[in-house]
Amino acid sequence: MNFFDTVGKMALGSRLRLLTDKITEDAAAIYKLYDIDMHPKWFPVFYVLSNGAAKTITAIAKEIGHSHPSVSKIIGEMSGKGLVKEKKDKADGRRNMVSLTPKGKEITEKIKDQYSDVNNAIEEISAGTRNDLWKAIEEWEFLLEQQTLLRRVQLQKKARESQDVKIVDYRPEYQQAFKALNEQWISTWFKMEAADYKALDNPQGYILKNGGHILVALYKEVPVGVCALIKMNDPDYDFELAKMAVSPTVQGKSIGWMLGNAVIEKARSLGAAKIYLESNTILKPAINLYHKLGFQKVVGRITPYERCNIQMELTL
Amino acid sequence: MNFFDTVGKMALGSRLRLLTDKITEDAAAIYKLYDIDMHPKWFPVFYVLSNGAAKTITAIAKEIGHSHPSVSKIIGEMSGKGLVKEKKDKADGRRNMVSLTPKGKEITEKIKDQYSDVNNAIEEISAGTRNDLWKAIEEWEFLLEQQTLLRRVQLQKKARESQDVKIVDYRPEYQQAFKALNEQWISTWFKMEAADYKALDNPQGYILKNGGHILVALYKEVPVGVCALIKMNDPDYDFELAKMAVSPTVQGKSIGWMLGNAVIEKARSLGAAKIYLESNTILKPAINLYHKLGFQKVVGRITPYERCNIQMELTL
DNA sequence: TATATTTACGTAACTGGTTACATAATTAAC
DNA sequence: GTTAATTATGTAACCAGTTACGTAAATATA
Numbered sequence: 001m002n003f004f005d006t007v008g009k010m011a012l013g014s015r016l017r018l019l020t021d022k023i024t025e026d027a028a029a030i031y032k033l034y035d036i037d038m039h040p041k042w043f044p045v046f047y048v049l050s051n052g053a054a055k056t057i058t059a060i061a062k063e064i065g066h067s068h069p070s071v072s073k074i075i076g077e078m079s080g081k082g083l084v085k086e087k088k089d090k091a092d093g094r095r096n097m098v099s100l101t102p103k104g105k106e107i108t109e110k111i112k113d114q115y116s117d118v119n120n121a122i123e124e125i126s127a128g129t130r131n132d133l134w135k136a137i138e139e140w141e142f143l144l145e146q147q148t149l150l151r152r153v154q155l156q157k158k159a160r161e162s163q164d165v166k167i168v169d170y171r172p173e174y175q176q177a178f179k180a181l182n183e184q185w186i187s188t189w190f191k192m193e194a195a196d197y198k199a200l201d202n203p204q205g206y207i208l209k210n211g212g213h214i215l216v217a218l219y220k221e222v223p224v225g226v227c228a229l230i231k232m233n234d235p236d237y238d239f240e241l242a243k244m245a246v247s248p249t250v251q252g253k254s255i256g257w258m259l260g261n262a263v264i265e266k267a268r269s270l271g272a273a274k275i276y277l278e279s280n281t282i283l284k285p286a287i288n289l290y291h292k293l294g295f296q297k298v299v300g301r302i303t304p305y306e307r308c309n310i311q312m313e314l315t316l
Numbered sequence: 317m318n319f320f321d322t323v324g325k326m327a328l329g330s331r332l333r334l335l336t337d338k339i340t341e342d343a344a345a346i347y348k349l350y351d352i353d354m355h356p357k358w359f360p361v362f363y364v365l366s367n368g369a370a371k372t373i374t375a376i377a378k379e380i381g382h383s384h385p386s387v388s389k390i391i392g393e394m395s396g397k398g399l400v401k402e403k404k405d406k407a408d409g410r411r412n413m414v415s416l417t418p419k420g421k422e423i424t425e426k427i428k429d430q431y432s433d434v435n436n437a438i439e440e441i442s443a444g445t446r447n448d449l450w451k452a453i454e455e456w457e458f459l460l461e462q463q464t465l466l467r468r469v470q471l472q473k474k475a476r477e478s479q480d481v482k483i484v485d486y487r488p489e490y491q492q493a494f495k496a497l498n499e500q501w502i503s504t505w506f507k508m509e510a511a512d513y514k515a516l517d518n519p520q521g522y523i524l525k526n527g528g529h530i531l532v533a534l535y536k537e538v539p540v541g542v543c544a545l546i547k548m549n550d551p552d553y554d555f556e557l558a559k560m561a562v563s564p565t566v567q568g569k570s571i572g573w574m575l576g577n578a579v580i581e582k583a584r585s586l587g588a589a590k591i592y593l594e595s596n597t598i599l600k601p602a603i604n605l606y607h608k609l610g611f612q613k614v615v616g617r618i619t620p621y622e623r624c625n626i627q628m629e630l631t632l
Numbered sequence: 633t634a635t636a637t638t639t640a641c642g643t644a645a646c647t648g649g650t651t652a653c654a655t656a657a658t659t660a661a662c
Numbered sequence: 663g664t665t666a667a668t669t670a671t672g673t674a675a676c677c678a679g680t681t682a683c684g685t686a687a688a689t690a691t692a
Contacts, residue, residue: 023332
């Protein structure tokens with residue numbers, strides 16, 4: 001049983017490297033076969049110079065997809081062998097104009113046969129496969145350019161984790177979590193106020209009974225986030241979004257986003273037209289989230305909380 | 317225009333390396349994303365140890381396709397992080413038995429999610445391509461195992477070059493070459509004898525007129541090999557294969573082989589039943605060639621040439 | 633039983649690339 | 663016309679692998 005069959009795609013990089021090594025391995029011997037005094041790694045540089053034009057180090061690097069120090073080293077080696085000549089650009093003293101010497105040009109002739117033989121050998125291998133490696137690489141290059149592997153893995157992670165997240169209605173057994181989660185973030189940034197204790201100790205009496213709602217985010221059945229919709233006695237607003245708290249242990253799982261959306265959805269289903277909230281600008285991620293949820297800044301309302309220095313609303 | 321589109325398959329190795337780098341690049345960040353303290357390069361080693369069994373350095377190396385120093389280094393690093401423990405084998409003092417520590421085993425649990433997310437991300441990319449990279453690599457591995465790239469290129473070279481080789485009948489303008497090619501090899505190994513000069517200076521009179529034939533190998537229209545079929549006045553043999561010479565400048569192009577086959581074919585077409593030849597055992601490549609052409613050693617004939625110490629025949 | 637060969641493994645040096653950093657020249661901006 | 667930013671390049675250090683080599687232990691052989 002092949003190692004890579006059991007280990008799976010996680011080792012794709014490793015497997016690719018081994019194949020690369022295997023293909024590269026023979027390269028030096030192939031040049032020798034054609035009696036050409038050139039290192040395989042010089043080839044891309046050699047190739048882009050072979051039309052005769054002089055080019056700068058960085059231009060070559062960009063063209064062949066290497067870093068410039070790599071090209072710089074290769075040019076140094078080729079220069080030592082007399083295959084290329086370097087010349088400072090008169091017009092721009094930084095530029096090192098590189099071009100093939102007559103000796104280098106000789107090789108362009110010599111290499112033609114090798115070039116066609118290698119091409120044919122590879123085409124022959126390709127003809128013997130059902131999946132085209134060359135085209136597959138091309139497609140991967142394209143897709144990875146669109147979105148890196150890291151980003152794709154991040155999205156997979158998020159998708160998987162969001163399956164473990166459920167948003168449920170408040171039940172008495174969540175009171176502990178409701179209080180603890182809020183207490184945690186409030187006391188790291190501010191001081192608990194009297195109004196906090198009232199609502200957190202008795203959500204039943206202060207929120208639910210008055211026509212408010214609380215939603216709880218469960219991660220693997222454990223409450224990790226909470227958010228309340230408090231019924232407002234105000235002609236302008238139906239509900240206040242408040243007491244939103246997400247445990248820092250589950251960061252990066254978009255739980256705040258899911259919770260926020262669920263709360264807004266709940267308000268909408270209750271026929272609400274406008275939601276209001278109060279926060280503080282030092283809570284940047286929170287303000288960001290509210291913004292992403294569609295809330296806009298408003299001014300001029302009075303508030304019982306000392307820590308409030310920004311007010312926002314959302315029109316449904 | 318993409319560099320690789322213009323440069324062709326010759327840069328396959330280079331292109332593969334770039335893709336490998338791109339895929340590997342994100343690997344470290346991915347481990348970080350899952351809060352796993354492990355270098356991507358450790359993964360293959362980690363994986364083969366994850367079933368719990370202790371293994372030797374070389375066994376691991378063989379399994380994952382690395383060299384043993386590579387595994388040795390990786391184990392050293394993992395050991396430093398407390399992920400594996402090393403223990404000398406009691407029964408065999410050379411063996412260094414390596415296994416996961418409890419801390420290492422913890423990671424096997426933690427890594428499961430990452431493993432499945434990466435697999436999914438890669439599967440997702442694959443689903444977006446028309447050519448399956450994973451399978452293509454597999455096929456290439458298989459085909460390169462059958463025959464290395466070097467060998468395949470060699471065969472292409474030979475095939476191409478043999479197209480430049482033509483075997484033609486002797487014409488007077490080849491007399492110079494006939495003499496020069498033979499003189500060259502004879503005088504490097506032996507001394508030219510009287511019988512040599514007679515035949516080489518006047519092939520018309522000494523070979524062709526008596527019912528013999530001479531074939532000439534042209535490489536790019538230049539005579540580079542010759543071989544004579546000399547009519548024998550003998551009840552046992554029809555022809556003697558003699559004066560075979562190939563220029564050392566065209567070695568490795570199977571010209572001797574092509575010439576030999578052409579001469580045998582010529583004899584056959586003339587209704588011959590047996591061909592005879594004389595040579596010397598210090599000419600190893602020549603003896604080898606005769607052998608490959610089907611000649612067998614015989615003994616007991618007399619010969620005018622001092623340098624002859626082996627005699628061979630071929631029954632058609 | 634002494635000796636030669638094979639095996640396991642570590643260390644050192646090399647390879648073909650990279651990133652990080654320094655410097656000099658050019659160009660842009662106030 | 664200074665000053666700041668950008669560009670071109672080289673050098674140094676690193677990285678993940680390799681090969682080459684040396685040593686010790688085990689095994690085969692005469």
